[in-house]
Amino acid sequence: DAGITQSPRHKVTETGTPVTLRCHQTENHRYMYWYRQDPGHGLRLIHYSYGVKDTDKGEVSDGYSVSRSKTEDFLLTLESATSSQTSVYFCAARSVGSVPREQYFGPGTRLTVT
Amino acid sequence: SQQGEEDPQALSIQEGENATMNCSYKTSINNLQWYRQNSGRGLVHLILIRSNEREKHSGRLRVTLDTSKKSSSLLITASRAADTASYFCAANSGGSNYKLTFGKGTLLTVNP
Numbered sequence: 001d002a003g004i005t006q007s008p009r010h011k012v013t014e015t016g017t018p019v020t021l022r023c024h025q026t027e028n029h030r031y032m033y034w035y036r037q038d039p040g041h042g043l044r045l046i047h048y049s050y051g052v053k054d055t056d057k058g059e060v061s062d063g064y065s066v067s068r069s070k071t072e073d074f075l076l077t078l079e080s081a082t083s084s085q086t087s088v089y090f091c092a093a094r095s096v097g098s099v100p101r102e103q104y105f106g107p108g109t110r111l112t113v114t
Numbered sequence: 115s116q117q118g119e120e121d122p123q124a125l126s127i128q129e130g131e132n133a134t135m136n137c138s139y140k141t142s143i144n145n146l147q148w149y150r151q152n153s154g155r156g157l158v159h160l161i162l163i164r165s166n167e168r169e170k171h172s173g174r175l176r177v178t179l180d181t182s183k184k185s186s187s188l189l190i191t192a193s194r195a196a197d198t199a200s201y202f203c204a205a206n207s208g209g210s211n212y213k214l215t216f217g218k219g220t221l222l223t224v225n226p
Binding site: 035 | 147149156157158162206212214216217218219
């Protein structure tokens, strides 16, 4: 998985509880992304980061916040989990360069909100 | 909103046959990428084609891009059972943050 790990890999939580998912990368990528994957929707961008402490919203950011205090870690927080946030969450990262580059993905976190 | 839309949603073929998947997108792009996802795993990059390219090859993969029709196709030749996976196109519309907009994917099943 190109040096990208996610934790936890599986989590079951109750509605209304806060949840934090962690993405860790070892390749010094500048850009990091959080996606959610749901049947019939493909992958949708939640938030992304373009550097330490620099983040911005994606297309489905409501109910989520992120933080990036170190290059290697990108945290996704669900402040108060809802059943609609049951999903598989993927982290991705890429480096800066003059040529187009791919994103590298982590293995995913399966989150169930009951 | 989804930038890429793959067609078909599901494809089942026999080993040795070729598999073709199509992708349409809505806005102008800088490049278009194809990813593969095995069941329960993360996505893996397959191939990238820039907006000024029309065709690109990588091993058994052939990608074409038609910017006038805002469409791309991925051809896998001589398919193998191990090619069974979901395939996604992802459009990069340029900009400094290199965001990708993914389609919903094509589930390819290659029967031995």
